[in-house]
Amino acid sequence: GLWFEPEMISPKSELMKERPDWVIGSPGRPQTLGRNQMVLDFSNPEVVDYLYDRMSCLIEEADLDYIKWDMNRNITEPFSQHLRNQGEFYHRYILGVYDLYERLTTRYPNVLFESCAGGGGRFDLGMMYYAPQAWASDDTDAAERLKIQYGTSLGYPLATIGSHVSAVPNHQTLRETPLKFRGDVAYFGTFGYELDPSQLSEEEKSEVKQQIEFFKKIRNLIAQGTFYRLKSPFEGEETAWMVCSANGKQAMIGWYKENYRPNPEHNQTLKLKGLQPEKRYEIEGFTRLFYGDELMNRGLPLGKEFNGANPHQAERGGDYQSRTFLLKEV
Structure with a gap:
């Protein structure tokens, strides 16, 4: 795979010398640099044609399976030397982006495209039509x-x-x-x-x-699978979620506690969702079986948490606790 930033142009590049009119910005006025770059004018079909040819060559020469398509700076001085009506600029720009995506994904259907714009700046359904996964955030x-x-x-x-x-x-x-x-x-x-x-x-x-x-x-x-949100990170120290298969026979649970607090809750269980109430489940790490209604109403045992009085009995404690559980119907 390769990381691309096809919408950008470097001021000292050969393309900049040859086609300065392909750069967004009003002629004769200062143009702002972002990340030492300027932005190509995707409202101009000639720009899209040029990039389609260049990217096609790279995809074939490198035999690519994966492309991360990034767009890392805001558009400043929004002016196109190609358009008569500058009020259409932003609309025409994104149509040009879609056009390049359409042509590349049609020609190379087996290449996986991942979209990105400084992280999740383009996490939208229009972009996901072409790139079925998006980088959620640069905050990792x-x-x-x-x-x-x-x-x-x-x-x-x-x-x-x-x-x-x-x-x-x-x-x-x-x-x-x-x-x-x-x-x-x-x-x-x-x-x-x-x-x-x-x-x-x-x-x-x-x-x-x-x-x-x-x-x-x-x-x-x-x-x-079907995703269930069990505990919200916006409402307390714990986060929990799970994915359950459509038939309820298999599930994956994630539980997290970012910060430890003294005197933890007495009830250290996690109530699940989406299981078959009358079915029995085996859980990796447990010797006994659990019924679905037991896990959804009583909850999944998370193990004894350190509380100062049980240092030799505690199974977990401290900051950044996490546990995953894999359930399977028996």
Whole structure:
């Protein structure tokens, strides 16, 4: 795969020297740089034709399977030397973007396109017609992602949400979270890694392998199952969600607690949804079976949490707790 930013142009590029009229901005007036770039005029069909030819060559030469299409700066000085009516500029611009997408996805139906605009700036249905997954946010901090992915799930299925395990300290927040916590959050999306593998310890590499193997077991469930929001990160310290198969025979649960508070709740269970009440389920990590109505009304045991008085009995505690559970009907 390759990362593209086809809507941008560098001031010192050959194309800029050859076709300055293809750049957005009024002639003879100062033009603002963003990320040391300017923006190409996609309202001009000649620009779209040029980029279609160039991108087609790169797709074929590199035999690409995947393209991340990014758009990382705002449009400033919105003026097209191609248009007579400047009031049509923004509308014509996005139609040009759609036209390039249409031509490339038609010619290369097996290439996966992921859209991005500084993160989730283009997470909309128009763009998802061409790019079936979008990068939810450039904020990859796992604690932040609980709110980001929870909110995104209100409008879009998990299979569209770009979610990665990133390096620590996180480049957006400088927060350090456990690799397990980061992986448990990223499972509920497209799942991937955004870090330098050569910087991982042998222990971390082993854990990454286990995470990848686990995701391969659940990826069809994540992509096709029904998503339930069990606990909102906007309403307390805990976040919980689950994905259940259409027939209720399999489910995947994620539970997270970002910050520990003294004197935790006495009832340390999580009520589930979407299961068959009269069916029995086995859960990885438990020796006993559970009935569906038991899990939905009494709840799934989360294990004893550290409270100062049970240091030898506690099964979990501290900040950045996370647990995943895989359920299967027996």
